[in-house]
Amino acid sequence: MKYKSQKVAYWFFALSMLLFGLQIVYGFIMGFAHAGFDNLHEVIPFNTARAVHTNLLVVWLLSGFMGAAYYIIPEEAQRELVNVKLAYVQLISLALVGVVAIVGYHFNYWEGRKFLEIPRPLDYLVVINVLLFLGLILVTLFKGKRRTTTALVLSMGLLFAALLYLPGMLPFDSQVKDSFFRWWVVHLWVEGVWELIMGGILSFLLIKLTGVDREVIEKWLYVIVGLTFLSGVLGTGHHYYYIGVNKIWLIVGGIFSALEPLAFLAMALFAVNMYRKGEKKHPNKLALYWTLGASIVSFVGAGLLGFAHTLPQTNLYTHGTLVTAMHGHLAFWGAYAMIVLAIISYSLPNMTGRKLYESTLGRMAFWMSNIGIIGMTVAFGVAGVVQVYLERKLKMDFMVVQKEIEVHFMVLLVCATLFTTGIILYMIDFYKHGRPNDEALESVSDD
Amino acid sequence: MLSKQQARNFFLGGTLVTFLAFIGLTIFSFSKTQDQTNDENITEAVVRGKDLWEANNCMGCHTILGEGAYYAPELTKVIERRGPAYINAVLRQPVSWAPHGRKMVAYGFSEEETKDLIAFFEWIGEVDLNGFDTVVSPLAKEDN
Numbered sequence: 001m002k003y004k005s006q007k008v009a010y011w012f013f014a015l016s017m018l019l020f021g022l023q024i025v026y027g028f029i030m031g032f033a034h035a036g037f038d039n040l041h042e043v044i045p046f047n048t049a050r051a052v053h054t055n056l057l058v059v060w061l062l063s064g065f066m067g068a069a070y071y072i073i074p075e076e077a078q079r080e081l082v083n084v085k086l087a088y089v090q091l092i093s094l095a096l097v098g099v100v101a102i103v104g105y106h107f108n109y110w111e112g113r114k115f116l117e118i119p120r121p122l123d124y125l126v127v128i129n130v131l132l133f134l135g136l137i138l139v140t141l142f143k144g145k146r147r148t149t150t151a152l153v154l155s156m157g158l159l160f161a162a163l164l165y166l167p168g169m170l171p172f173d174s175q176v177k178d179s180f181f182r183w184w185v186v187h188l189w190v191e192g193v194w195e196l197i198m199g200g201i202l203s204f205l206l207i208k209l210t211g212v213d214r215e216v217i218e219k220w221l222y223v224i225v226g227l228t229f230l231s232g233v234l235g236t237g238h239h240y241y242y243i244g245v246n247k248i249w250l251i252v253g254g255i256f257s258a259l260e261p262l263a264f265l266a267m268a269l270f271a272v273n274m275y276r277k278g279e280k281k282h283p284n285k286l287a288l289y290w291t292l293g294a295s296i297v298s299f300v301g302a303g304l305l306g307f308a309h310t311l312p313q314t315n316l317y318t319h320g321t322l323v324t325a326m327h328g329h330l331a332f333w334g335a336y337a338m339i340v341l342a343i344i345s346y347s348l349p350n351m352t353g354r355k356l357y358e359s360t361l362g363r364m365a366f367w368m369s370n371i372g373i374i375g376m377t378v379a380f381g382v383a384g385v386v387q388v389y390l391e392r393k394l395k396m397d398f399m400v401v402q403k404e405i406e407v408h409f410m411v412l413l414v415c416a417t418l419f420t421t422g423i424i425l426y427m428i429d430f431y432k433h434g435r436p437n438d439e440a441l442e443s444v445s446d447d
Numbered sequence: 448m449l450s451k452q453q454a455r456n457f458f459l460g461g462t463l464v465t466f467l468a469f470i471g472l473t474i475f476s477f478s479k480t481q482d483q484t485n486d487e488n489i490t491e492a493v494v495r496g497k498d499l500w501e502a503n504n505c506m507g508c509h510t511i512l513g514e515g516a517y518y519a520p521e522l523t524k525v526i527e528r529r530g531p532a533y534i535n536a537v538l539r540q541p542v543s544w545a546p547h548g549r550k551m552v553a554y555g556f557s558e559e560e561t562k563d564l565i566a567f568f569e570w571i572g573e574v575d576l577n578g579f580d581t582v583v584s585p586l587a588k589e590d591n
Contacts (some may be wrong), residue, residue, distance in 0.1 A: 013538065030518075034518065034519070036548070038549070038550055041543070041550045045508075045550075045552045046508050046516070046518045046519075047503075047504045047505070047506075047508045047516070047552070048504075048507070050508070050516050050518070051507055054489055070468060097450055105504075105510050108502070108504075110502075110504050111501050111502075111504075112500060112501040112502065112503060112506045113501060114508060114514060114516075117504060117507075123500065149451075150453075173493075173497065174486055174489060175497055175500075175511065175567075176484040176485075176486075176512065176574060177477075177484065177486075177513055179514060180473075180498055189556055197534025215451060217451065218451065219451040219454045220454070222451065222454035222458045223449070223454050223458070223459065224456045224458065226457045226462070227452070227457035227461075227462045227491065229458070229461055229462040229465060229466075230461040230462075230465055233462070233465040233466055233468075233469050234465050234468060234472075236469065237472075239579060240476075241579075242512070242513055242576050242577055242578075242579030243513065243514065243576070244483060244484050244485070244574035244575060244576055244577075245476050245483065245484065246475070246476035246477065246481050246482075246483060247577055248472060248476060249476065249480075250577065252472060255484045256465075262512070265554045270501040275487050314457065315548055316578065316579060316582055318513070319519055319579065319583060320510040320511040320513030320514065320517070320583070321517060322517050325517060326465075354542060364549055387517075392583070393580050398519075398520040398545050399520070399547040399549060400522070400547070400550070402547070402549065402551070404591030405545055415586075
């Protein structure tokens, strides 16, 4: 850690950990309900658990991205954050809005629009919160001594993510149009600007961990985010095949979605090659595991498994089935959860001064969570394919099919337990690092 | 070999072009001659029905237009599949509706609210889904 104000990142990461834990709890509630044990129905019905599960995901990832920005931007801009107190205000208000929204979901206070369930009045608070965050980051960047590509790409991702929140707030009378513009937020976030954020964090980590020349890494960063947008923007079309809009999207979405895995492949090759090229062997192996892991698992989860059902001919059958959940889990884990865990693993020893680089706990956390989530993905995949076949080929009734696939949710729960054990170990490792402190400033100043 | 400047131009240029194309296609697909969203048949009852659909997060269990959660049946073609009387009975239930043991929240909607929701389902059932309805619509129809 080079600047005292980077310490604020720790508290964003701590909030991330807390919300991630809670997200998993609600995931289990849904898993049990699918397996036939919906004993909590009266208190937490499925739609509540679902809204909480997905919204907590978004909030903990955003909190992780914000923490990453508060850590990376001062170091890249070579100056302290312009106002640390406001950063804490932003953290607390983010946590408050999140908590109010989550509690509200238990009392039918929401807007039932997939992923964007936060009610309208709270939307405005989110906007204010994000503006405050962006203000702090951008002013720091522009007052800084240098403006690196890594910092620019990261900030651009955060800025566009904020702008793209707005189409989701437009009111529509038509369910079709509502859905159409909802994807402007959801798709263009996760398959567009969030990848800029991911790319920025990845590039920062590769520069620090491999010692490869910044110019080389940043050049390829441009190529990768270029490929992402080239395929991802028009790739939005794969959400428009069967929701009641023009057939033109079948062609456009089909072609550009097929290109989407290339961006992820490029990212994976880039990360692995930079690692091979690097002469510096940074002692923080765990951070390297998570960094390379993120680039590879995101290629499999987001790239390949996404492509598995974005061809219009396939999607006709898989649209609106558990096949989507299969892709969703590994994609979010690989691309976004792992990159947040990577930046935490890298920055935590630097902020606290405790270099727990080689902990068995940390390694077990990595392997157990990854093996667990791959198992979960397979369970979702089998359930999804069986559902597609029975329901859409053999025309069996929805609930009859659901009974048939209950067993796969038992498998899912077993794998989820393994995954959760890994995450608990990660959290213990996080806790063991202790609090951030100013003495850590000198101890790792050459990073 | 590619320079950093060229890489940046590729990123900025590619993004600009695809984004403009995306906006253009959006305008095209909602233009009068191309629009297939059944927009002209949206009544006040349909809008009230949509508001109820959102206020109760029905999408948190069901799917509509193939979107939502995968815990309860797809409802875009529910009118064609079940008919209004059946839907009316489910929505007005004071206790949990539980086909095959899977419980739905007992909303106990009023007569007016139920009418609005049915209007919403009738409207959405008429949207042209590019063939998705041939896969989804008959699935329960033949069994019930």
